[in-house]
Each structure stands twice: as C-alpha cells, then as structure tokens.
Amino acid sequence: MGKKLVLSILVFFLILNSSVLSALALTEEEISAQAAVLMDRSSRRILFAKNHEERLPMASTTKIMTGLLAIERGDLKSRVVVSERAAGVEGSSIWLEEGEVKTLEELVFGLMLRSGNDAGAVIAEHLAGSVEGFSVMMTDKAREIGAFNTTFRNPHGLHDEEHFTTSYDLGLITCSALDLPEFREIIKTREKRITWPGHQWDRFLRNQNKLLEMYQGADGVKTGWTTPAGRCFVGSATRDSWQLVAVVLNAPDMWQDTITLLDYGFENWKLQSLIKKDQFIKTREVAGGTRDKVKLVAAREFAYPLEVGEEELLEYRIEVGKPLKAPLKKGDILGEVTILLAEEELERIALLAGESVERKSILLFLKKYLTNWFHYLF
Numbered sequence: 001m002g003k004k005l006v007l008s009i010l011v012f013f014l015i016l017n018s019s020v021l022s023a024l025a026l027t028e029e030e031i032s033a034q035a036a037v038l039m040d041r042s043s044r045r046i047l048f049a050k051n052h053e054e055r056l057p058m059a060s061t062t063k064i065m066t067g068l069l070a071i072e073r074g075d076l077k078s079r080v081v082v083s084e085r086a087a088g089v090e091g092s093s094i095w096l097e098e099g100e101v102k103t104l105e106e107l108v109f110g111l112m113l114r115s116g117n118d119a120g121a122v123i124a125e126h127l128a129g130s131v132e133g134f135s136v137m138m139t140d141k142a143r144e145i146g147a148f149n150t151t152f153r154n155p156h157g158l159h160d161e162e163h164f165t166t167s168y169d170l171g172l173i174t175c176s177a178l179d180l181p182e183f184r185e186i187i188k189t190r191e192k193r194i195t196w197p198g199h200q201w202d203r204f205l206r207n208q209n210k211l212l213e214m215y216q217g218a219d220g221v222k223t224g225w226t227t228p229a230g231r232c233f234v235g236s237a238t239r240d241s242w243q244l245v246a247v248v249l250n251a252p253d254m255w256q257d258t259i260t261l262l263d264y265g266f267e268n269w270k271l272q273s274l275i276k277k278d279q280f281i282k283t284r285e286v287a288g289g290t291r292d293k294v295k296l297v298a299a300r301e302f303a304y305p306l307e308v309g310e311e312e313l314l315e316y317r318i319e320v321g322k323p324l325k326a327p328l329k330k331g332d333i334l335g336e337v338t339i340l341l342a343e344e345e346l347e348r349i350a351l352l353a354g355e356s357v358e359r360k361s362i363l364l365f366l367k368k369y370l371t372n373w374f375h376y377l378f
Helices: 003-023 059-073 104-113 115-130 129-146 167-178 183-188 254-268 362-377
Strands: 037-039 046-049 079-081 100-101 190-195 203-206 218-226 228-240 244-251 270-277 278-285 293-298 302-307 315-321 334-343 344-352
Touching: 037 167, 037 254, 046 167, 046 254, 059 115, 059 129, 059 167, 059 183, 059 218, 079 104, 079 115, 100 104, 100 244, 104 115, 104 183, 104 190, 104 278, 115 129, 115 218, 129 167, 167 183, 167 218, 167 228, 167 244, 190 228, 228 254, 244 254, 254 270, 254 293, 270 334, 278 315, 278 334, 293 334, 302 334, 302 344
Parallel strands: none
Antiparallel strands: 037 046, 037 244, 079 100, 190 203, 218 228, 228 244, 270 302, 278 293, 293 344, 315 334, 334 344
C-alpha cells in the first residue's frame, strides 16, 4: 500500500507539472494565422513567433506606416486639397470629393478608423507629391526602422505583387508608430466626426478595430483584408503600463489569434525593471578630491520582459574609464553598465557621478582647518 501511495503521488505531480508546462507554452498550431508575432513595444523583444520572416501581403495594415509618416513628417493642422486621382481610389473610402479641403489630422482619422484608401492617397500626395514618391518614402522609413523585408508600393494596401512585409517587420513598424503620442491617441479613438462640406451632416467614423471592445486594455491598432492577403490584423494592449503588440497575417480567426497571443504574453511574461534612474550602482575612488570616493548612479531606467527563471541568467558588467580625478560635477558621465541575458547584450546605460567632488586646494584646506579651529575654541 505504501508503494501504491508513493506511485500515486508521483503520477499526480507529473500530471500537475505537465499541465503547468502546457499552460506556459503556446504552439504554432494554436494560431490560425499563416504568420504571427508577439512583441514587447518598448524593447521590441519577440515573445512568440510563427513564420515571422515570411514575406506576405498585409492589406490595410499598410496604413500604420502611412499614419506614422503623416504624423512624423506632416503638420496635422495643415489643410490639404483632395485631387481627382485620390478621390477616385477604389476600395474602402471616407467618400472624399475632388477639390474638398481637409486637415491632415482629419485624413489620418479617416485612414486609421475607417480605413479610407482615398485618405491614404491624399496623404501620400500631400507629403511626397505622388503615391509613387510616397511609397519610396515608406520603404525608406521601413529600412530605417529595421524592417528590411518590407516593400511598399502604395499607402493603403491594395494588392500589388511587390507590396509585402513580414509579421516581424510589421511589428517593428507598429512599435515605432506607437512611440508617437498622436498616433496612440488616434488609433484608440472609438468614434470621430469630421467635416463634410456641402452636406447637412458630418462624416461619422467608427473604429473598425473590434479588439477595443473585446479585450481588457486594448488600445490599437489596425485591421486589413484583401482576397490575396486574407484577414490581417495588428493589435495592441496595455496593462500595468506594459504594452504588447500582436501581428497576425492571413489569419482566418484573427480576433481569437490576437487574444490568444496577448493572453500568453501577459500571463507568462513579466516586465521587469532591471535598472532604475539614479539607482546607486557602486562607488569609485577619486584622486585629488575633497572626498576619496564618488557614487556612480544609472542615467536612466531600463525595463525588459522576462520569462520565469530568466532572472538567473542576467549579468551586469560595469566599466569605468581612466582613473577618476577631481574635480567632478554631479551628472558627469564616468562609465557605463552593460546588461546581458544569457551572454546576449540587452542594453548599455551610462553611469553618472551621483555627487560633485571638488579638487583639493590650499585654500580649501585652510578654510576647513580654520573652521574646525574656530569650533574648537568656541
């Protein structure tokens, strides 16, 4: 009976351990998308990937780059005239009319909430003179971001054989767009009215991103669909000041895919503050100063998402330059700390003087001596 009890206990813990491991794991088979990626917005660390380097069409998720450039390169208050060519673009539309005048901000709302292809064409002509010129600008920006497997041929995502990205590249582009406060505000807007000259009513734009209503903390980003691309979506959500970005391309079940990815990230990873701004790191000797040592503090904060157990793989390497000599001013850069995870470099952060150190001098010595002598006498 004792052996049976021991065997039962072992089986129980094996089953328990197996269930915990399966809860932590997310397999490619659980994601319907042909390609997908889950990414930490701040560090760009990949938390999950499926065929993330496969080049695929991305439909209207293209407009994330269009919106990024509109905000980064344009003046949202500027007034833009709609051309005949832009007004006639096929597909999803906000019903722009030739000669109509819109602010760039109205166009970006129409682009991101209602997925207006016509709005994308107007933005392209306004910023680059033509759709073709803007497509080059888009591709160049992708290279600057690090999205080297992406090529744009238009600002809206209508199908072109040479218009493609990868889920990884689209994640990078989205993270860059989310770095812009104006972009974040626009994409999380549920409803927006913009002008419609010559009509008795304004245009009413309702955000097509259902994730905003389906998922706690959802705050972006963009839907997309064409027959060749299938259903595409980029979604973002923020919890406890931590924002994740999920990309799914050619995803028959794109909403559930996105929720599964975000749940996996929030439940199985944790954003860790590895260094805080002004955190004391160590002291270092100073020659010729009014004090022998100076405190070294971190110049800024650094947070990074970690899985369970990865804390043990962290390493901090501290480098301080030539021997320190007074005088030193508080805030002087004196060295740097390199943070590594399993020997892979994550970040380098400058180390600053946490306090000023004056140079020793006869005058300072006499001042200190006389002060002490005065206190001794009186």
